[in-house]
Amino acid sequence: MRTPRPASGLRLLTPLSLLTAAIVISFAFQPQWSTIPLMLVLVGIGGGRSLFREENWQPADDITTLRLGLFLIFTALVLDSVGFSWPAIAVGAAALILDAGDGYVARRTTPTSAGAGFDESVDALIVLILSVALIPVWGWWVILPGIFYYLFRAALFLRPAWRQQLPPSLRRKTIAASQGILLLAAGSPVALANPWFGFTCAVIALVSLVYSFGRDLLWLEQHAGIPTPAHAH
Incomplete structure (x- = not known):
């Protein structure tokens, strides 16, 4: 069995840029020392294993990454609050709408089992974040x-x-x-x-x-x- 190898660094430029931007925005909403470690943990849970894969990174994976980034921002918006504000609802709703987008793109490009696993991990993380926030x-x-x-x-x-x-x-x-x-x-x-x-x-x-x-x-x-x-x- 072949050892999984990291996806191309150049190909990962877009998802890493998206996630970095999401972490920076999250820190802007929650300027605390614990914000960045928390966001990194969420990235690890939602997408850590996706960086080590046999299949190539696909356009649908970029959309899944965007969904993950939006929910990092959502998390920052709901920390230390009871319930979700309308800005948080808007960010969360955008991420949920994009759930249909990555599936649509995957079906029309090159779907991979790794991409499906990435999508599944992000879906599960979104439900976990919402549950904890409630x-x-x-x-x-x-x-x-x-x-x-x-x-x-x-x-x-x-x-x-x-x-x-x-x-x-x-x-x-x-x-x-x-x-x-x-x-x-x-x-x-x-x-x-x-x-x-x-x-x-x-x-x-x-x-x-x-x-x-x-x-x-x-x-x-x-x-x-x-x-x-x-x-x-």
Whole structure:
């Protein structure tokens, strides 16, 4: 098996520039010593492994990087606050809209498994950031949607037989896409003014994700003896 090699330094100029700009802007909003280390940790979680890959860096990966950078700025905007301001909502919404953009570009250029993994990691990080940011509003239970993905990844080490290719599912894609929208709405000024609305959005996000993961885990367990390439939720 070949050792993964770093992507071309020249090709990484755009994503590294985007992430550097996002960190600088984040520091401008939160000029504290802890801001830069926090942003670097988020970059590592969302995109660290994507820099070491066999496949070439693709245009869709630049869009995914932009989404990651926008959520670094979103994080800076919501630190030390209860709920999300309208500027934070605008930044978060732009990142969620771009989620459709990287998929569109990938399908029309050269999609790669590494690019799909990068997109998946950023999606998971976005849900985690939103969930953590909602704790001051709704309590610790709302972090659950944000940690499901990471719990699943950890479970793969205990249950390697779950490393299966899940069948395509429009329901799964819809639920995954709705998480960011629901959680962003749950912390919006509208939700703060109408707690029933925000609470309902957070509950729907959690219940739908529990259903989706539960359904997929049941399928994985039923097909645990079939060796297929690993594919995360």
